[in-house]
Amino acid sequence: MNKQVKVRTFSISELAKEFDVTTRTIRFYEQQGLLNPARQGQTRIYSAQDRVRLMLTLRGKRLGFSLAESKELFDMHDSTAQGNEKQLLYMLDILSKKQADMRQQLSDIQRLQEELNIAEVRCQDALSKVRLRDQKKNSDKQQLIQEQRRVG
Amino acid sequence: MNKQVKVRTFSISELAKEFDVTTRTIRFYEQQGLLNPARQGQTRIYSAQDRVRLMLTLRGKRLGFSLAESKELFDMHDSTAQGNEKQLLYMLDILSKKQADMRQQLSDIQRLQEELNIAEVRCQDALSKVRLRDQKKNSDKQQLIQEQRRVG
DNA sequence: ATTATCCTTTACGTAAACGTCAACCTTGAT
DNA sequence: ATCAAGGTTGACGTTTACGTAAAGGATAAT
Numbered sequence: 001m002n003k004q005v006k007v008r009t010f011s012i013s014e015l016a017k018e019f020d021v022t023t024r025t026i027r028f029y030e031q032q033g034l035l036n037p038a039r040q041g042q043t044r045i046y047s048a049q050d051r052v053r054l055m056l057t058l059r060g061k062r063l064g065f066s067l068a069e070s071k072e073l074f075d076m077h078d079s080t081a082q083g084n085e086k087q088l089l090y091m092l093d094i095l096s097k098k099q100a101d102m103r104q105q106l107s108d109i110q111r112l113q114e115e116l117n118i119a120e121v122r123c124q125d126a127l128s129k130v131r132l133r134d135q136k137k138n139s140d141k142q143q144l145i146q147e148q149r150r151v152g
Numbered sequence: 153m154n155k156q157v158k159v160r161t162f163s164i165s166e167l168a169k170e171f172d173v174t175t176r177t178i179r180f181y182e183q184q185g186l187l188n189p190a191r192q193g194q195t196r197i198y199s200a201q202d203r204v205r206l207m208l209t210l211r212g213k214r215l216g217f218s219l220a221e222s223k224e225l226f227d228m229h230d231s232t233a234q235g236n237e238k239q240l241l242y243m244l245d246i247l248s249k250k251q252a253d254m255r256q257q258l259s260d261i262q263r264l265q266e267e268l269n270i271a272e273v274r275c276q277d278a279l280s281k282v283r284l285r286d287q288k289k290n291s292d293k294q295q296l297i298q299e300q301r302r303v304g
Numbered sequence: 305a306t307t308a309t310c311c312t313t314t315a316c317g318t319a320a321a322c323g324t325c326a327a328c329c330t331t332g333a334t
Numbered sequence: 335a336t337c338a339a340g341g342t343t344g345a346c347g348t349t350t351a352c353g354t355a356a357a358g359g360a361t362a363a364t
Contacts, residue, residue, distance in 0.1 A: 088279040095272045127240040
């Protein structure tokens with residue numbers, strides 16, 4: 001039985017829209033060896049796998065990975081299936097380094113989050129003070145007008 | 153009483169060493185308005201505050217902040233002490249956006265950490281399989297040698 | 305038939321964040 | 335006195351990650 005498995009594919013602009021990047025960006029990632037879409041004629045056809053790769057690449061970017069680093073991780077992930085010992089050890093080394101990076105970032109983020117909260121409170125505080133002052137200024141003015149009416 | 157307060161200061165290379173950046177980097181940050189060291193003649197003298205700013209700038213970088221963004225946050229932090237309502241509202245807006253960023257990053261990191269762990273396990277697994285195989289190969293060889301001795 | 309909509313390649317341009325000289329003080333040690 | 339160690343200001347070079355424009359092919363609607 002020739003099982004016709006339907007595979008969902010994507011056009012370049014579909015992916016661009018979904019991930020809010022330009023098509024230029026996606027083509028660039030391909031040029032850098034991060035994506036490898038099939039072709040229909042000369043038009044690119046992206047598989048679900050390609051889509052995942054794009055997702056991972058973008059997440060990597062948000063976490064400060066260069067495209068080259070992401071590519072390296074992808075390549076290793078692909079090759080370690082049939083990797084030799086040296087490859088595997090190298091991969092483990094990279095993985096542990098990345099994990100250290102992530103621990104660092106995690107603590108960076110937590111510290112920054114606290115500081116942002118503090119700044120926000122400070123800011124809200126200053127804001128309410130400004131508003132109170134302005135309110136008082138207005139009520140003073142109103143009072144003045146009232147008195148002027150009584151007098152004039 | 154003329155209280156002579158001793159203030160710890162730093163040279164550019166001290167800071168460079170401490171934070172593992174080049175002096176070029178530090179001067180560049182000054183040029184971009186992130187640092188503002190005092191001068192003694194023409195040599196730069198960094199205060200503890202300058203040092204903190206450098207620290208924050210570098211942490212910002214690790215979290216994907218551009219130098220311009222960090223500068224903006226510094227400037228606002230400095231100015232919101234006597235800021236008007238519009239300034240404060242703008243600052244609050246930025247703060248909430250940054251917080252959203254950080255939440256996103258936090259989840260990115262947590263996901264990636266899981267994936268790195270999985271990859272590590274997979275890799276360790278592959279490694280031990282490779283080693284077992286090699287061990288067997290060696291023991292086979294040893295056995296062969298033994299037999300050859302017995303025969304030869 | 306032509307207009308519009310996607311898609312393509314090629315190629316030059318650009319902003320950010322430094323690196324890398326060059327050419328020049330200054331200052332304490334030998 | 336000189337010389338090494340550290341500091342300074344330009345100024346041009348480099349890498350990364352795309353932007354932007356030019357010139358054109360393929361298909362679908364009007």
